[in-house]
Amino acid sequence: MTFQDQIKQGIPSELPPAKPYPADANRAPKRKDILTKAEKQLALRNALRYFPKAWHSELAAEFAQELNDYGRIYMYRFKPDYELKARPITAYPANCQQAAAIMLMIDNNLDPAVAQHPQELITYGGNGAVFQNWAQYRLTMQYLSEMQSDQTLHMYSGHPMGLFPSSEEAPRVVVTNGMMIPNYSKPDDWERFNALGVTQYGQMTAGSYMYIGPQGIVHGTTITVMNAFRKVLQKGESAKGKIFLTAGLGGMSGAQPKAGNIAGCITVCAEVNPKAATKRHQQGWVDELIDNMDALIARVKQAQANEEVVSIAYIGNVVEVWESFYQNDIFVHLGSDQTSLHNPWSGGYYPVGISYDEANRLIREQPELFKVKVQATLKRHADAVNKHTATGTYFFDYGNAFLLEASRAGGAVMADNGIDFKYPSYVQDILGPMCFDYGFGPFRWVCTSGKPEDLDKTDAIAAQVLERIMAQAPEEIQQQMQDNITWIKDAKQNKLVVGSQARILYADAQGRMEIAAAFNAAIARGEIGPVVLGRDHHDVSGTDSPFRETSNIYDGSRFTADMAIHNVIGDSFRGATWVSIHNGGGVGWGEVINGGFGLLLDGSADAERRLKSMLLFDVNNGIARRSWARNAEADFAIKREMARTPKLKVTLANRVDDEIIAGLAL
């Protein structure tokens, strides 16, 4: 059967044979055994509703085994036999090009070169799922192959509810992931309802088909590290020979040493898992590996003396590094942490003083003791960081819930007012005021022809557009524009493409709109094939996340999620090809609402109208909200946008003088 026929058949008419689990696959962790017997029976009923009755007794036994062994029913047997990867858009069987573009993006998220646990349909972050099981994948691809351009496919947490009549103006796909009644949004609720097969954790770009591999993270991390140095260095001073101390060499955190090298400093990155550290070293993401503290101290002192640009992985616990550097008078300019503290009790953060293997044993056999050790380590970690910051180190939380979990553990990380943390998050101090409030965020695109030449041409077009805009740009955003021009010009030589021919480029509303319009014109002239536009959810408008994307909102509204909801609804009727809205992503289930979109450019006048309308709203919705929260940079940006866009009129905030408030008897 051809690739196209396999897609068109959906659930096969003959029961496929059971498949052995591939020996080399990176298997998803065994999930919590949380369901009661009655709930397990319900999970099996739920799984079997995808299949004809004649197969039920055979599949029931197999799925029960999967549920018992792995805590979930992935339906491994139904994984297609063809290679999962983004094919050129013309390879997909489809009645409309938009549907074919979505199939390409779905396959990219499941490509073993891209996805973390491809057999379990997990793209990144340990639990960021595209689908809950392989039946959902097959049915979705089949629906997309049948879809007409006046139908919309509604996706409920990986489950394709079906094709509904709509209109050509409507999105082709509407995705929701993990949407819960708010009271049912605790971590164990995810475990329970995901095991039942009725919801999933979509992370950000996993469940919305917009993941493009590690380059997205490298760009964002580079911007953060470079701007963090700009905050602490004198004008004209370089980062050479200055230390950036952090932890984690995993999925996202592994970008830190590369970003540190681009920023031109000494990066010391601790990683407890020797396999993760070695993998990053072999891949060239970190320059040197050291597993002994004395050797690390000697090497770091040498690098400081020689003003080297180098990244060093220390195999061990980060707390030991903070403590030893203090004892050995090693001054740290920048400090952060990217262990997975959004997931502290099952391996996201390892306690100090016990081996990696022993810690993993405790997780399985003595979870309560593990928790006690994690919390004691967090207190020690906070104490060691505090000693450094007292001598001038600039420490920031990297959106991994370090400060949140350290405070819950009783660590000394609270500010004097007892409400705020002592240290800013990277969004509060860096990405928020320097990027998001001006509208700069992780715009991205995928060349659907699959041709590297098309990506080269789009890189060149984007660079030209940014240079043209920069010539007229105000002083306030010159630095960001320059950083982004440098990034796009170096992008090819940084060799960051994994999977589809994709590129990330931080840009503001004007930049995104003008780059997209220039792509559309190039498609119309036949210079490149169709292009999918999108973005990370970690952006200006798409995400309400009080400890991350919206942590620099200070009017009390950071615990609301109106912005993200308005964004997805607003994008949907302004021309998006697909839209998505998720509970969870980065900081954890119940802690964030985040959304995104995809928009296919095909060179038509219709695509031009859509991109202008949708991108303008997609960025300025968030700037308006940030401006209303009294963020000065956003106030500047929205006034500029209103001057440029006559039909845009937003409510502006008046500022009250502090003395008026301070003098009140409250």
Ligand SMILES: NC(=O)c1ccc[n+]([C@@H]2O[C@H](COP(=O)([O-])OP(=O)(O)OC[C@H]3O[C@@H](n4cnc5c(N)ncnc54)[C@H](O)[C@@H]3O)[C@@H](O)[C@H]2O)c1
């Ligand atoms: N890079 C970004 O742009 C970005 C942005 C926002 C948030 N984050 C957050 O960063 C965190 C990390 O993401 P990831 O995908 O890399 O996760 P990951 O789980 O793949 O990697 C984390 C690594 O930290 C290591 N680790 C845990 N405890 C340690 C300790 N005490 N000392 C040294 N190493 C330790 C683990 O072994 C693991 O390899 C997540 O919470 C994520 O949400 C990253």
